[in-house]
Amino acid sequence: MIEKAQRAIAVILPVIAIIMALYQLLYTQVLLQAPDGHLITHIGFALVIVFLSLMSKSRKGWYLKFLLLLTSLVITGYLTVFLNEILLFRSAVPAFSDLVIGFLGIVVLIATAYLAYGKTFPIITAASIAYLILGRYLPPPFTVAAVPFKRILMWLSIPTGSDEGIYGNILGISAYYLFLFIFFGSVLHALGGTRFIIGIGKWVGSKLLSGPAAVAVIGSSLLGSVTGSTVANITITGAFTIPLMKKAGYPPQYAGAIEAVSSNGGQLMPPIMGATAFVMAGFTGIPYIEIAKVAIIPALLYYFNVFMYVQLAARKMGVLTVLEPVKGKQLLLDAPIFFIPLGVLIFLLIKGYTLPYVSFWSIMVLIVVGLLSSIRKEARLNLKQVISAITNGVQSASEIAMLCAVVGIVATAIKVSGLGIKLPLVIEEISHGYLLIALFIAMISSLLLGMGVPTTAAYLLVAIGAVPALLTMGVSVLQAHLFCFIFAIFSHITPPIAIGAMVASQIAGAKYWPTAWESIKAGFTGLLLPFLVIYAPVIILRPEVAFTLYVSKISAIVLATVSLQFGLSAYLLMPLRYIERTAFIITSLLCMVFLFSLNYLSLFLGVALFIGLIAFQLLKSSRTQKELPR
Secondary structure, three states: OHHHHHHHHHHHHHHHHHHHHHHHHHHOOOOOOOHHHHHHHHHHHHHHHHHHHHHHHOOOOHHHHHHHHHHHHHHHHHHHHHHHHHHHHHOOOOOHHHHHHHHHHHHHHHHHHHHHHOOHHHHHHHHHHHHHHHHHHOOOOOOOOOOOHHHHHHHHHOOOOOOOOOOOHHHHHHHHHHHHHHHHHHHHHHOOHHHHHHHHHHHHHOOOOOOHHHHHHHHHHHHHHHHOOHHHHHHHHHHHHHHHHHHHOOOHHHHHHHHHHHHHHHHHOOOOHHHHHHHHHHHHOOOHHHHHHHOHHHHHHHHHHHHHHHHHHHHHHOOOOOOOOOOHHHHHHHOHHHHHHHHHHHHHHHOOOOHHHHHHHHHHHHHHHHHHHOOOHHHOOOHHHHHHHHHHHHHHHHHHHHHHHHHHHHHHHHHHHOHHHHHHHHHHHHHOOOHHHHHHHHHHHHHHHOOOOOHHHHHHHHHHHOHHHHHHOOOOHHHHHHHHHHHHHHHHHOOOOOHHHHHHHHHHOOOHHHHHHHHHHHOOHHHHHHHHHHHOHHHHOOOOOOHHHHHHHHHHHHHHHHHHHHHHHOEOOOEOOHHHHHHHHHHHHHHHHHHHHOOHHHHHHHHHHHHHHHHHHHHHHHHHHHHOOO
């Protein structure tokens, strides 16, 4: 029976996914229902798609998933029918049935989060609700005002017009534009945009020693900007690049690590930045185009160092370039499907149009250009593959919507309990007013909350708890949110649960821990960037007045990252001995000390040591060349 049901789901799921996508697109142009009704419909669709997807993948717990699916349909139907009555007459004095539906809504979301992403979110959500209910019994300053249980249920679960709980502002971010930008990425992939992205990577790779690794870096960075998912990006590009890297001579753990860090960093790459930057725009009120602008240099700095890693690895291991040259004509013919829709998107953003408007017309232009491109024989579309790509995109967006609803519960519990005011005080107390200690607390929170979950959800949770503390210590709104955002991204390549390294290692046939360690070495810049955002704001286009300080900080950043890459890779012009590796790491530390303390002596020492090490490598390489038999 389950097998028959799964076959039916394979047909039903794409249909519902396409209906949801059409509804979301139409809502940007026509007010089909009131905002509260739209949120109910949005999360209702999302839960159905998530449950159908879970039921189609595994027989384990199949009947429980089916029961949760039916319950979610009952909740959506009840709220749709009685919404106006609840808002007008029952927001203060709820009916018993309202409370039952509210309780079921919370249970369904927690169960869904557990089934889809494991224990992290259920534990955080349950703890926040328990604190709101039982906090009255705690001593000051953690005491929570005694509030009736039914009032707490209403706050957390039922639309009351207050923008709180499940159907609050955070779900609105998903409903109004986040879903659409993730959908944009899936349509781009479905209509052949990936072909151009891989083509650009192959063209660059054919010019470099690192060859197929360069394909991964270029292709994954471009695709990662629009997919909104590290795992999806690794799956799409890794299926091509990882076997190619292994064939060229990269060991499996290197191939997996290069793909993981390249795919993961795409979420930092403008113009779309994995769509999570749109969440930041909605959460902070900072225009999205401003966020994309300040991310340009951090993204380029990150990929510059990843390129260094793959080039050094290629020289160290003697890999062979196995790429066939790419025809320029082919790239030119494929280019419009990538550049025209993105050009329209950027143009509309600069002009200041609303995000729903921008997303709708970008998708429309993408569809038109994609269909026109498919006229060419080599670009013909496969209907089955198009539907599959769109379904996967809607599924990813639906999972994000579900997590946004869960985060809404946590955010409301933190706000209503007063914990949002107390947390900054606690962090300030623990850090004794030292900003660096507070930043380390925020870093650890971001890395832990990001284990195995999408960047969007991890960023939101940390932004709710840690950002207020950073603001009280004088950090600007943009810097505080960027700090948490970047660490949320790179939680996907940091053990113990580095989901990016985990997926890439499976594709590469490598062991997880060696792949995760190589991911850290290749993508370590991502762990430095958040601190540079705070202590060296030149990288986010916030230069200091003094030109000397501006140049000094830029020089220190470049030297610190380059030296550390040499030290971690254990190679420059030839293999580095242990003492040389240590010296390069010390060079990096001296430059970082300057950035944190503005002590010019440490910078001068770092520059002198770097020059000496480069000179020594040149001399040693020259001697080695002379000693080789002619």
